[in-house]
Amino acid sequence: MKSKSSPKLRPTFFDAIVVVLVAALALGSAWWFYGGLGRSGPATYIITHQGQEIARGELRQPREITVEGQYHLQIVCDGESIAVTHSDCPTQDCVRTGRATHPGQSIVCLPEQVVIKLVGSGSGPDLVIG
Amino acid sequence: MKTKYIPLLLALLLLLTGCGARQPEATRQIFAMDTVMDLYAVGEDAEALLTEAAQEINRLESLLSRTRAGSDVSILNETGTAQLSDETAALLDAALHYADITGGVFDVTIAPLVEAWNIHGENPRVLTGGEIAALLPLVGSHHLRLSGAAATLDQGCAIDLGGIAKGYASDVIARLYRDGGMTGGWISLGGNVYAHGTKPDGSFWNVAVRDPMDAAATAAMVQLSNQFAVTSGGYQRYFTAGDGTVYQHILDPKTGIPAMSDLLSVTIVCGNGTMADAYSTALYVMGEAGAVSFWSANRAEFDMILITADHRLLYTPGLAGRVTTEEGGAYEVQVLS
Amino acid sequence: MHSKTKDIALGAVLTALALGLSVMENLFPVTAAIPLPGVKLGLANIVTLFALYELGALPALTILIARCLLASLFAGNFSALLYSLMGGVLAMLVMIGLKQCRRLSVFGVSIGGAAAHNVGQIAAACITLGDTAVIGYLPVLLGVSLITGTLTGFIASLLFRAMKNVHLSH
Structure with missing residues (x-):
C-alpha cells in the first residue's frame, strides 16, 4: 500500500x-514603504481613480470631493485629515479605514479603484522656483 | 520555542532595522549675489561640501559682481580693459555665444540701461524717450571684445552678468555635488535650481513652478534629476509708475524698455545652468512665438515650460511624464511638438 | 484501489467545501475589526492544505482554481477573480515548496501559505490600481497572516488527526 x-x-x-521569515518580510516591507518617506512636511493628498489622478491638494485646505463611477464616494478633507465619509461600494473598506492624517497613509477603495494617498515632502514639492 | 533561539531572532530583527540607517544630510542658506540661496545635500560629508559650496559662491561673487570693487567685472567696467581670470573670461565667452545665438535678446552689455531704469534698486524711474535713445547705442555685444583672458569694452559701455552669474554658480556647485559623491540634494540660487541625484527613495526631485498669478500657488510640478531649471518672469520684480503703469524688471535690449511679453513666465530645463539662466531671460523677452521657434531650432539643447498671459501652460515633449499640473487649474495645458 | 471516478468525486466535494467556506467567511467579515482591503480568515485554505497533503499538488491546484472561478461567479464580481487567483496560486506554490521540507508541521506550511496569499493579493491590487500605495498594507496583512495561518493550520491539524485512519484515495 502506498503510504x-x-x-x-x-x-x-x-x-x-x-514565522520569523514572515515577520521579517513584514518589517522589511514596512521599512521599504514607510522608511523612505523621511521628513514629513505639510501633507498633500493625491487621489487617483482607475489609475488617473483626479485631485491633489494640501491637507490643511478643507475640501470635499466626490468620485462618480460604478459607485459613489464622498471624500472629505477637513483641514487635518482626509476620509471617505460615504460610499455605496459593497466592501465599505474605504469608509472603515477611517481618517488619514500622516504622510504615508492611504485609503483604498478596491471596487471603485480609488486610492487616496497622503504624501509628505515625498511627493509635494521639494523646492519652488519662479 | 526554545529560549536559546531568541538571540538569533533578535539578531535578525536588528539586521533589518540596521537597513534603516540614513545618509547624512545638510542644509545651508546663503545670502549672496543679491539673492537668497538654499542648498541641501545628502551624502557622506554633506556638511563639509556645503561649506565648500558657500566659499565657492563668495569667490564667484568677488569675481563677477558689478557692484563689488576689485571684481573682474568692476575693473572692466571702470577702466574699459581688464586681464580677466580664466573663469570670468570663459563665462564672458559663453555670454557672447548666447548673445549671438539669441540674436542679441540676451545681452550682458545692457548694464547702462539696467542702471538707468534701476528697477532692482531703490529708486526706479521711467526713462524718457530721449534718455533711452541716448543709452541704446551703448548696448550690443560688439562693444565687448575678448581675446583669451584680455577683455576690452568701449567707452561708456558696461556689462552686467546678473542674467548669467547665478546660473554659472549653479554649474560650479553642481560639479561639487558630483565630485563630492553626493547621492542627492538640490540647490536654489535665487531661482536657479539644480536637482542632484535622487531622493532617498530613488524618486526624482519635485520642483514646483510658481503660479505667476498667485504667489502662493503652483502652476506645475516638474520632476528633475541631475538637471537645472530656471524660471524668468516679469511678475518676480517690477515697479509701478506714478501713472499706474507696471514696469517689470526684464529689459528688452532692442527697445531699451521693459519687455512687453505675452508670457508670464518661462522655465528652462536642461543640463547646463549657465545656459538655462541665459535662455530663460531671453525667451521671456522673445514672447511665445519667438520662444517656440527658438526652441524648435535648438530643441536638442533644452526643454521649457511657458506660461502665457492668456492662461495657457505649454511644455516641450522632452518633459512629458515629468510635468504634472492640477486638473481644473488656472491654465490650459498644451504639449508643444 | 485507484479509481478515477472516486478522485473526481472527491475533488468535487472538496471544491464545494472550499466554496462553502469562502462564502461562509464573507458572513463574518474580518474587515469590520481590521479595516483593510483583503483581510480574510482564509478558511478555504484549510481545504487547499488538506487536498495538498491527501491528493497531491496537481489536484489541489485544480480544486483551488475551480473554487476561485466559482466563487467569483457566485459573487458576480470578476474583478475579485484576479485577487483570489493571484493570492491562491502564489499560496499554493509556496505551500508545495514548504511541504517538501519534511521538518515543517502543518502549521508552518499554513502560515507560509497565508503570507504568500496576501503577497499575491497585494500584487494583484498593485496591478489593477496601477499604484504601489497598497504595499503600505503589506506589513499589516503579513502580521495578520501569522494569526490566520496559525488558526487554519490548527483547524487542519484537527482534521488530519480525525482523518488518520481514513484512506480517501489510495
Whole structure:
C-alpha cells in the first residue's frame, strides 16, 4: 500500500523559522514603504481613480470631493485629515479605514479603484522656483 | 520555542532595522549675489561640501559682481580693459555665444540701461524717450571684445552678468555635488535650481513652478534629476509708475524698455545652468512665438515650460511624464511638438 | 484501489467545501475589526492544505482554481477573480515548496501559505490600481497572516488527526 504523506501535526522549531521569515518580510516591507518617506512636511493628498489622478491638494485646505463611477464616494478633507465619509461600494473598506492624517497613509477603495494617498515632502514639492 | 533561539531572532530583527540607517544630510542658506540661496545635500560629508559650496559662491561673487570693487567685472567696467581670470573670461565667452545665438535678446552689455531704469534698486524711474535713445547705442555685444583672458569694452559701455552669474554658480556647485559623491540634494540660487541625484527613495526631485498669478500657488510640478531649471518672469520684480503703469524688471535690449511679453513666465530645463539662466531671460523677452521657434531650432539643447498671459501652460515633449499640473487649474495645458 | 471516478468525486466535494467556506467567511467579515482591503480568515485554505497533503499538488491546484472561478461567479464580481487567483496560486506554490521540507508541521506550511496569499493579493491590487500605495498594507496583512495561518493550520491539524485512519484515495 502506498503510504499517504502524513503531515507533522505539532508545531516544530522549523515552523518558528517560517514565522520569523514572515515577520521579517513584514518589517522589511514596512521599512521599504514607510522608511523612505523621511521628513514629513505639510501633507498633500493625491487621489487617483482607475489609475488617473483626479485631485491633489494640501491637507490643511478643507475640501470635499466626490468620485462618480460604478459607485459613489464622498471624500472629505477637513483641514487635518482626509476620509471617505460615504460610499455605496459593497466592501465599505474605504469608509472603515477611517481618517488619514500622516504622510504615508492611504485609503483604498478596491471596487471603485480609488486610492487616496497622503504624501509628505515625498511627493509635494521639494523646492519652488519662479 | 526554545529560549536559546531568541538571540538569533533578535539578531535578525536588528539586521533589518540596521537597513534603516540614513545618509547624512545638510542644509545651508546663503545670502549672496543679491539673492537668497538654499542648498541641501545628502551624502557622506554633506556638511563639509556645503561649506565648500558657500566659499565657492563668495569667490564667484568677488569675481563677477558689478557692484563689488576689485571684481573682474568692476575693473572692466571702470577702466574699459581688464586681464580677466580664466573663469570670468570663459563665462564672458559663453555670454557672447548666447548673445549671438539669441540674436542679441540676451545681452550682458545692457548694464547702462539696467542702471538707468534701476528697477532692482531703490529708486526706479521711467526713462524718457530721449534718455533711452541716448543709452541704446551703448548696448550690443560688439562693444565687448575678448581675446583669451584680455577683455576690452568701449567707452561708456558696461556689462552686467546678473542674467548669467547665478546660473554659472549653479554649474560650479553642481560639479561639487558630483565630485563630492553626493547621492542627492538640490540647490536654489535665487531661482536657479539644480536637482542632484535622487531622493532617498530613488524618486526624482519635485520642483514646483510658481503660479505667476498667485504667489502662493503652483502652476506645475516638474520632476528633475541631475538637471537645472530656471524660471524668468516679469511678475518676480517690477515697479509701478506714478501713472499706474507696471514696469517689470526684464529689459528688452532692442527697445531699451521693459519687455512687453505675452508670457508670464518661462522655465528652462536642461543640463547646463549657465545656459538655462541665459535662455530663460531671453525667451521671456522673445514672447511665445519667438520662444517656440527658438526652441524648435535648438530643441536638442533644452526643454521649457511657458506660461502665457492668456492662461495657457505649454511644455516641450522632452518633459512629458515629468510635468504634472492640477486638473481644473488656472491654465490650459498644451504639449508643444 | 485507484479509481478515477472516486478522485473526481472527491475533488468535487472538496471544491464545494472550499466554496462553502469562502462564502461562509464573507458572513463574518474580518474587515469590520481590521479595516483593510483583503483581510480574510482564509478558511478555504484549510481545504487547499488538506487536498495538498491527501491528493497531491496537481489536484489541489485544480480544486483551488475551480473554487476561485466559482466563487467569483457566485459573487458576480470578476474583478475579485484576479485577487483570489493571484493570492491562491502564489499560496499554493509556496505551500508545495514548504511541504517538501519534511521538518515543517502543518502549521508552518499554513502560515507560509497565508503570507504568500496576501503577497499575491497585494500584487494583484498593485496591478489593477496601477499604484504601489497598497504595499503600505503589506506589513499589516503579513502580521495578520501569522494569526490566520496559525488558526487554519490548527483547524487542519484537527482534521488530519480525525482523518488518520481514513484512506480517501489510495
